[in-house]
Amino acid sequence: MEIKGFGVEEWLNENEKSAQFDISQSTISSLTLGELLKFDSQNPTEQITKYLNTKLNYGWIEGSPEFKQLVSELYLRVDSKNVLQTNGATGGNFLALFSLLNPGDQIISLYPSYQQLYDIPKSLGVKVDNWGLREDLNWQPDIEQLKQLISPKTKMICLNNAQNPTGSLLKKPLLKQVVALAREVGAYILADEVYQPVDKVDQFPSIADLYEQGISVNSLSKTYSVPGLRIGWIATQSAKLADVFRKYRDYTMISGGVVNDTLACITLRNQQAILARNKKLVKRNHEILRKWVDSQEKVDIIMPEQVSTACIKLNIKMDDETFCQKLLDDTGVLLVPGNRFDMPGHARVGYCTDTETLKNGLQRLNEFLKQCQ
Ligand SMILES: Cc1ncc(COP(=O)(O)O)c(C=O)c1O
Known part of the structure; x- marks a missing residue:
């Protein structure tokens, strides 16, 4: 059974651990174990103790x-x-x-x-x-x-x-x-x-x-x-x-x-409490992304619905894979090249990471784009 390499997974496996500003991922900012347990109980440590007898x-x-x-x-x-x-x-x-x-x-x-x-x-x-x-x-x-x-x-x-x-x-x-x-x-x-x-x-x-x-x-x-x-x-x-x-x-x-x-x-x-947390984060970051794209000449977007993945169009001469690799090497910002989804000329932005990482990532992306033709 022959199968093609999984484009996005291969890219992330190779690059995600070296990224300083990872704005490529498609999860709404992951919870820690402690944060998850706190949704269920005021006392997470007591709760963990309860599970010690679990076979x-x-x-x-x-x-x-x-x-x-x-x-x-x-x-x-x-x-x-x-x-x-x-x-x-x-x-x-x-x-x-x-x-x-x-x-x-x-x-x-x-x-x-x-x-x-x-x-x-x-x-x-x-x-x-x-x-x-x-x-x-x-x-x-x-x-x-x-x-x-x-x-x-x-x-x-x-x-x-x-x-x-x-x-x-x-x-x-x-x-x-x-x-x-x-x-x-x-x-x-x-x-x-x-x-x-x-x-x-x-x-x-x-x-x-x-x-x-x-x-x-x-x-x-x-x-x-x-x-x-x-x-x-x-x-x-x-x-x-x-x-x-x-x-x-x-x-x-x-x-x-x-x-x-x-x-x-x-x-x-x-789920209601987790979704309430996530709604706030998605709404806030969605607005940051929209404003950022509005201020860019070299980037277009069809804004996503209230979901945690977005795709930008790059109006530059460099191909998207080379662009994303250079962006990572020079600035520590990680995107996924559109090429990995058979969408050349585009890139995935995982904008639902924590808001500080998104802001830092977009600021560096902005500086980097200024050097591109
Ligand atoms: C459309 C789609 N389905 C499934 C997955 C993987 O989901 P899971 O972590 O539940 O295996 C991804 C992850 O990027 C995805 O984008």
């Missing part, structure tokens, strides 16, 4: 009943039985693709988006048609193109909503049209929803709620600020689909681990 066995295989229940409550139509814990959203995407696709199948994937969604299928011998995101449509795809691409042979449509790296959102009216097209030909829809917005949740229906053959993948890594737990999930209305995932899951993971499951439940139990 470090495998724990609950599919995720604890509390975890499955709390996740199912994020949806309108997903029973807790149809929630399976995964190793992050990465594990959820892999599980869905690996379980449902066979060599010779045909799928359609939003493109560019998260590379897993098209390069895993290709590595499995699947034919992938791209449903293109268009900058001239504010980083939306054109439904007319999907109508042209879809056929009775289409087995799955892969979406990334909100989209990495642009932060654009596929809203309910468009999603309903996609569902209608998929339903006509009996195709599954897999949606990586890891960039669930912190706000305006009514504009963000999960595919598992909209469609009986919809598969929602999400995790605690971005909107909930705890990527280090490595806890995600796959959720669907369909008991039959959940059983297929169960079968394949046994071959790819046993459990998420008792400690991580416990911390995941704490995160989900306290």
Whole structure:
């Protein structure tokens, strides 16, 4: 099985530890363990002591009943039985693709988006048609193109909503049209929803709620600020689909681990407080980014929704990869070159880091851009 290198991961693996001002990441500023525990109790030390008697066995295989229940409550139509814990959203995407696709199948994937969604299928011998995101449509795809691409042979449509790296959102009216097209030909829809917005949740229906053959993948890594737990999930209305995932899951993971499951439940139990913290941070940093871009001649942007990833367009002669490498070497500021998402001439800005890092990073980026033609 041949697979292409994962562009963004390769870039980050090589560069993130040497960055002084990391404004490349797509998590809303990560919580410390102490901060997370404080959401749950006034006395985190006492709380840790309570866990000293926890046996470090495998724990609950599919995720604890509390975890499955709390996740199912994020949806309108997903029973807790149809929630399976995964190793992050990465594990959820892999599980869905690996379980449902066979060599010779045909799928359609939003493109560019998260590379897993098209390069895993290709590595499995699947034919992938791209449903293109268009900058001239504010980083939306054109439904007319999907109508042209879809056929009775289409087995799955892969979406990334909100989209990495642009932060654009596929809203309910468009999603309903996609569902209608998929339903006509009996195709599954897999949606990586890891960039669930912190706000305006009514504009963000999960595919598992909209469609009986919809598969929602999400995790605690971005909107909930705890990527280090490595806890995600796959959720669907369909008991039959959940059983297929169960079968394949046994071959790819046993459990998420008792400690991580416990911390995941704490995160989900306290989601309102965590989201309130994150809403403030996203709003503040969104405004800083917008003002910064407004003052730049060499940078354009289609502002993201209230999600933690943004994509700038570089109006310079240097290619984006060389630019980002020189920027890091000379100033310690880290971005992700657009080239790593098949979006040359652009760069990802992870603007939801802590506000001081964002301000420092943008100031140095400003100075560096002055030297570029
Ligand atoms: C669209 C998308 N899906 C999944 C992931 C990985 O999520 P997790 O940490 O839950 O595995 C990322 C991380 O950058 C992402 O951008």
